[in-house]
Amino acid sequence: MDISKLLHLFAVIIWVGGMFFAYVVLRPSAVEVLQPPERLRLWDKVFSRFFKWVWLAVFLLLASGLYMIHLFGGMAGAPSYVHAMLTLGTVMMLIYAYVYFVAYARLSKLVAAQDWPSAGAVLASIRKLVAVNLALGLLTVAVVMLGRGM
Numbered sequence: 001m002d003i004s005k006l007l008h009l010f011a012v013i014i015w016v017g018g019m020f021f022a023y024v025v026l027r028p029s030a031v032e033v034l035q036p037p038e039r040l041r042l043w044d045k046v047f048s049r050f051f052k053w054v055w056l057a058v059f060l061l062l063a064s065g066l067y068m069i070h071l072f073g074g075m076a077g078a079p080s081y082v083h084a085m086l087t088l089g090t091v092m093m094l095i096y097a098y099v100y101f102v103a104y105a106r107l108s109k110l111v112a113a114q115d116w117p118s119a120g121a122v123l124a125s126i127r128k129l130v131a132v133n134l135a136l137g138l139l140t141v142a143v144v145m146l147g148r149g150m
């Protein structure tokens with residue numbers, strides 16, 4: 001359980017911590033310093049690197065999480081906060097899959113075509129979905145820690 005829990009926590013730190021930095025620190029700094037074309041090129045590069053780590057985090061969360069549920073003797077033996085975590089985690093992964101396969105794929109094409117107004121609109125939609133996933137990620141950690149009585 002310890003190694004799987006450690007990998008699980010590393011995955012949470014990489015994904016949720018990365019979203020926090022991107023949304024709260026990098027986004028306003030980029031708006032203050034860069035013009036739209038540079039800003040959009042920056043985010044295209046940032047997402048191409050960060051999303052590789054998010055796929056690793058999604059894999060580690062599912063593998064370690066489902067293994068730990070197996071150690072609980074399946075969902076019937078798992079505490080209710082684990083049920084809530086699986087639900088919230090699945091919603092986060094579905095939102096991320098949409099961001100990656102639909103919005104980010106569109107953003108990369110528009111940046112390559114230097115269509116800045118359309119790329120800006122797609123970036124705005126990604127920003128809103130990252131805000132939702134950041135809130136869900138922090139909520140999931142709170143549900144687990146409060147559910148377990150910390």
Ligand code: HEM
Nearest residue numbers: 012061062065066068069082085086089090137140141144
């Ligand atoms: C969607 C798939 C997921 C599954 C199946 C899953 C399952 C589990 C299980 C079974 C545990 C052990 C609970 C215990 O021993 O009390 C656990 C711990 C934990 N999970 Fe998840 N989880 C998932 C996603 C997430 C996500 C998305 C987050 C946060 C964003 C998260 C945060 C945590 C935390 C903070 C712990 C406590 C680790 C500790 O004991 O220090 N999990 N998870």
